[in-house]
Amino acid sequence: MTIFRTFHRVNGPSRPALIILAVLSLGLPGTAIANTAATQIQSPDGAAIEQRNRAIVNAAFEKWRGGTYVFGELLAPDVVWTIHGSGPVAGTYRNQKDFIEQASRPLTSRLLTPIAPEVHNIFADGDTIIIRFDGTATTTSGALYRNQFVWIFKMKDGLVVNAEAFLDLVAYQQVVDNNAPRSQ
Template sequence: MNTTNNKQLMQFIFQELSEGNDEPFLDAMADDMQWTWMGSGPWSRTFKGKQSVLDELWASVRTTLKPPYRTVANQFIADGDYVVVEAIGQNTTPDGKIYNNKYCWVCRLSAGKLHELREYMDTQLVTETFQGNG
């Protein structure tokens, strides 16, 4: 896929995420998907493999956020295999706390699949919202 196709795929994924549909996003993940929460603090880590992303990260999203999980993109920058997405969450925890984190996702795609995602976010907001339950 070329730059335009990669950007269009991520735009489609985020259109669906903005409506609370995470299936296209999950379907686009390659088996060797690697998702890294960037930084050096207690929230920084890497989920290696699609199964790890689903079992550890996404299962947690589904229990710590009230459905539907929504993220709305406001900027896409694409160059070759990479698409950078600036987005904001529109979420609430089950106990009613607003959780609208701001994200920058650096995504690497190949052959129509998402292989790598480096996520930059407000980790202080994560700590304040989830009180260190990471």
């Protein structure tokens, strides 16, 4: 309580500071909460889910690197996919079809080769998977398309139910604006 009185006298009342000091003065009950949360994260079931999700994403990226389209089996039909940034493709797509038609196809239809991902890291934390990778392809005009990506997946029952994508949207848009779509 001496800490609280000294802080209050020097700095005046501050609600966040008062809450922190109240927790500290009561014997650190927050520590018990943090330890309980850490124990739950490291539980065998949680670790198994984490390993399974990482293995699913890793296998999908390996298949994708080999030229196989993997998104139909990796994404839940009602996936919510957000592309962060600014530009015509940035925004939130509310299902797999919407994402493919409005965000993926405008780019991939202007590529002669599939994007070849080069994975740098796959991080797993429970049902969240973070993938950092580079992607390269050849455009319909013969130019090289290169981009860097960070995707954050939230998974449920082995499928991506929520995704956030960070990439160079200028590079994306240049391909869309400067290359004719392949004839179907």
